[in-house]
Amino acid sequence: MSPKEPCEIAIIGAGFAGIALAVKLREAGIEDFTILERAADLGGVWRDNTYPGCACDVPSQLYSFSFAPNPNWSHTFGKQAEILAYIKTVADSYGVMPHVRFNTEVLEALWDDADTCWVLRTNAGTITAKVLVCAAGVYGQAKYPDIPGRDSFAGKAFHSLHWDHDHDLTGERVAVLGTGASAVQIVPEIAPAVRRLLVFQRSAPWLLPRMDRQTSSVERALLRRVPGVGKLIRGFYYSALEGFGLVGFVDNRFRYPYELLGRFQLRRQVRDRRLRNTLTPDYMIGCKRAIFADSYLPALTRDNVDVITAGIKEILPHSILTRDGVEHQVDTIVYATGFVAPPEVYDRIRSTGGHSFLELYAKRPQSYLGVTVAGFPNFFTALGPYGAGGNQSAIYFIEAQVRYIAAAITTMRRDAITRVEVRADVQDEFLDTMDRRSEDSVWLTGGCAHSYYFTDDGRNAGLYPGWSFQYASRTKHFDRDDYAVTVGEVGR
Numbered sequence: 001m002s003p004k005e006p007c008e009i010a011i012i013g014a015g016f017a018g019i020a021l022a023v024k025l026r027e028a029g030i031e032d033f034t035i036l037e038r039a040a041d042l043g044g045v046w047r048d049n050t051y052p053g054c055a056c057d058v059p060s061q062l063y064s065f066s067f068a069p070n071p072n073w074s075h076t077f078g079k080q081a082e083i084l085a086y087i088k089t090v091a092d093s094y095g096v097m098p099h100v101r102f103n104t105e106v107l108e109a110l111w112d113d114a115d116t117c118w119v120l121r122t123n124a125g126t127i128t129a130k131v132l133v134c135a136a137g138v139y140g141q142a143k144y145p146d147i148p149g150r151d152s153f154a155g156k157a158f159h160s161l162h163w164d165h166d167h168d169l170t171g172e173r174v175a176v177l178g179t180g181a182s183a184v185q186i187v188p189e190i191a192p193a194v195r196r197l198l199v200f201q202r203s204a205p206w207l208l209p210r211m212d213r214q215t216s217s218v219e220r221a222l223l224r225r226v227p228g229v230g231k232l233i234r235g236f237y238y239s240a241l242e243g244f245g246l247v248g249f250v251d252n253r254f255r256y257p258y259e260l261l262g263r264f265q266l267r268r269q270v271r272d273r274r275l276r277n278t279l280t281p282d283y284m285i286g287c288k289r290a291i292f293a294d295s296y297l298p299a300l301t302r303d304n305v306d307v308i309t310a311g312i313k314e315i316l317p318h319s320i321l322t323r324d325g326v327e328h329q330v331d332t333i334v335y336a337t338g339f340v341a342p343p344e345v346y347d348r349i350r351s352t353g354g355h356s357f358l359e360l361y362a363k364r365p366q367s368y369l370g371v372t373v374a375g376f377p378n379f380f381t382a383l384g385p386y387g388a389g390g391n392q393s394a395i396y397f398i399e400a401q402v403r404y405i406a407a408a409i410t411t412m413r414r415d416a417i418t419r420v421e422v423r424a425d426v427q428d429e430f431l432d433t434m435d436r437r438s439e440d441s442v443w444l445t446g447g448c449a450h451s452y453y454f455t456d457d458g459r460n461a462g463l464y465p466g467w468s469f470q471y472a473s474r475t476k477h478f479d480r481d482d483y484a485v486t487v488g489e490v491g492r
Contacts, residue, residue: 380405411478
C-alpha cells in the first residue's frame with residue numbers, strides 16, 4: 001500500500017452490512033470501492049462468535065438477504081457455521097471478494113475539508129476516500145463487567161465472543177456471568193459436561209418458545225423448486241416479528257398474550273416453585289430483549305446447576321464472592337455479558353468539529369435515519385442510532401439502509417456532488433420525533449433496571465420507534481433536499 005493510497009469509497013467491515021452494500025453498489029454499476037476488514041476472514045459477528053450453541057434467534061428464512069434466498073437451511077434457526085457459510089457464499093456469488101482487504105484495521109478517520117476526502121490511517125498504511133461507510137455492526141466488541149478483582153482471577157476466564165476452544169470444561173466448576181441471548185445458548189450446551197455450573201443472574205430474561213426444528217429434505221427441495229414458497233414463509237415470519245411492535249411502541253397492554261406465553265413455558269419447564277420464582281422477570285416483556293429458547297430453562301433444573309442472584313461483590317483468585325457473603329469456588333469464568341455499543345471503531349471516526357462519533361453518541365444518540373450524521377460529510381453508517389428496531393430482523397433494516405446509501409452515492413456521482421452532509425435542522429427534527437415516539441414505549445417505561453435499549457439518562461439508546469415497513473419507505477429514496485451539498489467537478 002502506498003503512503004497515501006486514493007480510494008473512492010471505503011467501507012469498514014465485511015459482515016452482513018458491508019457485503020450487502022457491496023452487492024448494491026455493484027448493481028448500480030459502481031466498482032471503485034474497497035472493504036477494509038480488520039480480520040483475516042469475512043463474516044463479522046458470525047465469524048467471531050463460535051461459542052457452544054451459537055445460533056441465530058431470528059428464523060433463517062428471514063435472517064438472510066431477500067435478494068439471495070437460501071432454500072437449504074438445515075434448521076428453522078440457522079447455526080453459526082451455517083450462517084457464516086451463507087455470508088461467504090453471497091460474497092463469492094456476487095463478486096464482492098476482490099474488493100475486500102483483509103487484516104486492515106482502521107485506526108483513525110479524519111475529514112480533510114481542503115481535499116474533500118476522508119483520511120484513513122490503518123495498520124497497513126494510509127488511505128484517502130471520497131466516501132466513508134462504517135458497516136462495523138454493533139456486536140463486534142466484548143463488554144466486560146466492572147467487578148473488583150476481575151483481573152486477579154487465577155483460573156481460566158474468557159468472554160463468549162472469544163471462546164477458548166482449547167480449554168476443556170469437562171469436570172470443572174464453571175461460572176457463567178449473564179443471562180442474555182449468548183448465555184441462554186451456552187448454558188444448555190455445557191451443563192451436561194461440567195461438574196458444577198453457576199449461572200449468575202442480574203435479572204431474569206423473558207423467554208418465549210423457540211420451536212426450532214430440523215428441516216426435511218422434502219422441504220428443502222420444495223423451497224428450491226418453488227421460490228414462491230420461500231417468500232411466503234419469509235412473509236409469515238416478518239409479520240410475526242413485526243407484530244411485537246404492538247408491545248414495543250404502540251401500547252404495552254399488548255404485552256399480556258406474550259407474557260402469558262412466557263409464563264406458561266416457565267411453568268411447564270420448571271416445576272420447582274422456588275426456582276420458578278427466581279426465573280420470573282420483574283419487568284414488562286419487551287423492556288429488554290426477549291429471547292426465544294427451548295432448552296435453557298430445563299438446563300437450569302439440572303442437579304449440577306445453580307442460579308445465583310445475590311449479586312457479585314468481588315472476584316477472588318479462585319472464587320466469586322457474592323454480596324450475601326457466600327464464596328463460590330470456580331475453575332473457569334465465562335463472561336456472557338454482551339457487547340460495547342457502539343463499538344470502539346466509532347471512537348476513531350471524527351467529525352469536522354473534532355468530536356468522535358462515540359463522543360457525540362455519549363451526549364445523545366444521534367443520526368438521521370440511522371444512516372448519516374450531522375458534522376460527518378460524505379459519511380454513512382449501517383445500523384446507526386435509530387436505524388434498527390426491536391421488532392424486526394436486523395437484515396431487513398440493513399437492506400433498507402444499503403439501498404439508501406447506494407442511492408446517495410449514485411446521486412453524488414450523477415449530480416457531480418463532492419460533499420454531502422445531512423442538515424442539522426433535519427437531523428434535530430428527526431431526533432425530536434424519535435424521542436417523542438419513544439416516551440411511552442415499553443423500552444423506557446417497562447421497569448427494567450438495566451438495558452442496552454436505553455441510556456443512563458433514560459433516553460432511547462437507538463431503537464427505531466416505529467414499524468419497519470415505514471422505515472423502509474422513508475429510506476426508499478435519497479432526498480437531496482435533506483442535505484447540504486457542494487457541487488463541483490467529480491474526481492474520478
